[in-house]
Each structure stands twice: as structure tokens, then as C-alpha cells.
Amino acid sequence: MSKENKETQDVQEQIKKSNVEKIEKIKSALENLKEGKSKFLFCVPDSDQPSALLYEIYFHANVVSGLGYETYMMTETEEQKVPEFIEKELTEKIPHISMQKSNISIGPEDFMVISELHTNVMEQTKKLPCKRIGLLQSFDYMLNSVLPGVNWKSFGVTDVITTSETLKNMLIKYYGKGFYNIKTYNIGIPDYFERTDKPQKPIISLIGRNSNEMNKIIKLFYSKYPHFNWVTFDPMLTRKKPPQRLRRKDFANRLKENFAGVWIDRISSFGTFPLECMKTGTIPICLKPDITPPYIHKDEEILENVGYWTINIYDLPEMIGDMLTKFLDDNIPDELYDGMYEKTLDYTPEKSKEMLNQVYVELIKERTSFMEEKIKEFEK
């Protein structure tokens, strides 16, 4: 045998050996996957600021844990605190592990869920063998955290879970059909957002992203209606000094006492606050964000009895005045409250859990098929 032939044979042997090793690894991973031994890692941004995004990450982790999988919350640092605004039932059960000091072994059978706030994590983890999934709730945050021309696929993230068909369609519109494997589900508004029989107060919850815009609305309202200068706008903070953000349960309890909630958030991709309002029987008076929330429209039509919405921020003071007059006159139609409640039935925690179960079961199936295909390829 010539020297050249010997080298070729050696290379072929090595490739064969390597393929065998790969097949063995994939087979072992597949076995783990089929036996439900996958691990699910959820990356938690380091923030104690209440946000639907953070809440949803914990909700997902609990759903997956409920399916029987080993689940971990991956924190940015060891010192990172568990967010206090989320109820303990959701945060206590899942172990928290720092990404910095994690010694968990990760294989192809494992999954990592990374939100749009963690694009850096997407980049840092691109060599990990596990399946990484992007959790998208805010189109704006997603775009803010990548350079022009870069997207999640640049970091190897091809699967996306998102909270509405609207967001799914936007991904398809801008990145093309099939670019991402997208799954949608409805978020669930916890049941402690409940309507009370107790009479509500002439107080207006005010939630927004831009404090200048919120102050502007208050000032314009008092200018237009000086006889309503006794009406209070509630920023939904604790009454301690300095005021802190409320825990979500306390937020719900406060919200249901107030008769209306004003919401100004132009860049929201979904809008949990108006839904929370609807569930507690607090009338949402809102500036429609650039992305129309899925629960207020059907096709192109804006639905009735889902609160009051405008595209012009300068309409808000008069809308608040009209609604306040109706409240004082005890003249708010029952159809409005009934309509709002009915709409929230699409967003119950049970429904959300059911949809998320399906999403994760499907992702596991897809991963299983992918591995089986890979094994077939290598065996050929």
C-alpha cells in the first residue's frame, strides 16, 4: 500500500470513527429525550422591575416543570435576586443557577429558552449543543438589541415562541416565511385579577412608558375639566417612601378598586395592562400602540366593548372626562363590562398553560425527529 493510500485510509477510518461517536452521542441524547430526561434552562434577565416578560419566563418554566422535565432558571450573576413582584408559587419551585458558575452538563437533548432581552446570551451560547429557543414578546426590544443586518438566526436561534399571531405575522413579513420556526400561544392573566362586587373608586390607574406623555395627559385633563380636579391619577406604586413598584398580586388588588386605567405605550407589542384592566372590571382607556393588540381587533375591525382606544394621544383627556362623567352618573353600560370579561376568557392561565404544553411538546417532537433524521444521515 502506498503512503498516499495509507493516509487516505487513515482519514476515512477517523471520519468513520468520528461518525460512530457522533451517532452514539445523538443516540444517547435521543434516548434521554424520549425518556423525558431533557433539561430546560430559562434565562432570566437581571431586573426586579415588574414586567410581563419576566413573569412569562417564570410561567413557561413552571409549565415545563409541570410536564415533568428538569427545569432551571439561569440567572446572569450569582447575586441576582428572584423577582419579588412575582408570586412565590411560581418562583420557589424552580432552582436558580448562575450562568457564570453553572456546572450543568448540557447535551443535544436539552433546551434553552432565551428572551429578546438576552440577545447577548444568544450570542454567547451559540456553540452549546442544546436547542435554543427565542421567546419574543416585544418586537421593539428584539430589534433594539441587534445590529442592522443581524438577527436571531445569526446566533443560531431558529425557533421562536411568541405571544400573538400579530407578532408571528410581523416576523414572517420582515424575515420571510419559514425563516423562523414560529409557535404562538396566548398569555394568561392570573386569576387574582378578578372583578369585585365592591363599588369602585373615582381613581384612575395610569401606566405608561414615557413619563412626559403621562404628565401631559394629567395636565390637559385638569385644564379641560377643572371641576374634576379632585380626581386622582394612581401611578400604581407602593405608598411607602420612596414609592416602589407593586407586587403583581397587590397591583391586581389596587387595580380592581379603580374605575379606569389609562395606558400609553406606543411600542408595546401586546399590552398586558389593558387585559388586566378588563379582567378586573377596570375600564381601559388607551392609546393604541403601533402594533394593535390582538385582543381588540378582528381582521381590520376594532371590536366593541374592549375598553376605549384612540390613535391620537390628545383624545385621551376627553375620553377620561367622558368616562368619569358616566362613572359618576352610574351610567356605564353593563355590555362594556360583560364584553371585557368575555374577551379575557381567551387569556386565562389554564388556556395559556394548555397552549404552552402543546408548544413545548411539539418542540420536543421536532427535536426528536431532527435527531432521528441525523442518525439516518450518518448511518447512510
Add this chain to the structure above:
Amino acid sequence: MNNNLAIIIPVHVFNDTTKEHMDILIKSIKEQRNNEQKPIVLIVYHKSIDKGGVDELIKYVDEEYKISVMENDGNIDYQSQVMRGVNAIDCDFFTVAEFDDELSVSFTHQMERHTKHYQDVDIFLSTMLEVDIEDKPVKITNETVWSQQFVGENGSMGYLNENLLKEYSDFKLSGAIIKKDSFLEIGGYKSNIKLSFMYEFLLRALNNGLTIYSIPKLMYKHIVGREGSLFDDYQKNMSQGERKFWFETAMKEYVFNKDREVSYIEK
């Protein structure tokens, strides 16, 4: 108790104007949205009203709507008329409606909701729409307790507190829903205090630990400055000095539950 609410309507004079307004008030009582649990309605008229007037008042008697009339043979002042009515009723709560005022259609509905959920409250003020004689809105009253600024850091929104009441006295008790037992326990209205008697009563109520809450609904429409009304008469004929005197008297007398002898002597 047989009834949950009594509406007391004190009448000290009867003429065409009285009838015109009274018709509107009675209609507003009959047209309550919540008409299953009808309140009892007691028209208390002063003995000085002539027979013709009394006959007209008797025409309002209505068994279906539980409307009856009774004579007050005591003093003619507003407080005595009310006290006569309160002592005659068998109810948990009562409200005083001035004959020229009007209840909103949801008055009794709101009364039921609030008395059910705020059982610790002794006096529910009605947020009142004050209108002029041509029915044009003038102002909203009893609303100040909903202003965080007025209630203060330590106060509770919706509840009247002593600090607020001492700084701001413009609260009205017409249309207020009052627990009868609590009212009588602290001595009721004082007929010796000619003006500012409502203010004195509120100060006294808080001093006795009663809880006062303002229902944030426009439940009661009140005409201000009607020619010939008792308060219009006070406004026109009472000197500035006397008015000041009654206000200061209220500030002093509220610590006494008894209606002590007080009189004003013009200097």
C-alpha cells in the same frame, strides 16, 4: 327593623313652588332603578302650614311607594323637622331630601351596594351636583375626600377626617345616608345652632368616632339659591357677624353631644 332606608322630606311651607319641586322629588323617588326594595318616604310638615297645603301634601300619600305624611308640632327649623322624622321611623338608615332637590335614579341602588360593602361606615355622604334655579350645574360637593391632596398622607381616600374637615367646611348632609342609631346616639341635629348645624354635626360625628365616607356617585341634585328657601333667607337676612358667630359656635359646640342653649346677640 322592617325597612332599610327611610327618606325624610321636611316641609316648612307649602305653595305652588313647593308643589312644583315636590312633584319632581317624588317622581325621582318613584323612578328608582332598584325598585324592588322600596324605601319608606316620610313627609314631615310643620303645623304652621294651612289646611289647603296639608291637603295637597296628603295627596302624595301612596301605599305602593310607602309614602306617608306626619305633622311636626315643634319648632319650624330644619333640624327639628328632621329630628321629628328620625324619631318616628323604624329603619337602619335614613336620608333627608330637601323638597326642592332630586335623587338620581341609582340612589337606592348605590345605597344598597355601599351599605353592604362598607358596614363600618355610619354616614355616607352623597356626591352632590349643585345646580342653579335654571338647572345649570354650579359645582360638585362632598367630592373633596377623593382628592389625595386634601385627604393628606395619613388619611384614607373617600373618608372624611378631622384635619380635612377643619380646613374645608363645605360638606352637605342632604342626601346623606345615615345610620339612625349612630345619629341618635350622638344627639342628632342641634336645633339651637341656627346655621352651620351640618358642619357642627360632622365635627361631632368624627369626634365621637363615627366613620364618614363619601359615595363617589352623583346621587343627589341640590338647587342652590332658590328664592324663598330657608338658607336663602339666612343668606339675605343674616349679618356677616352672625354667620361668623354660628360658624365659630359649631367649632366650639361639637365637643358636646347635648343641644346646649346658644343665642346670638347683635353687638
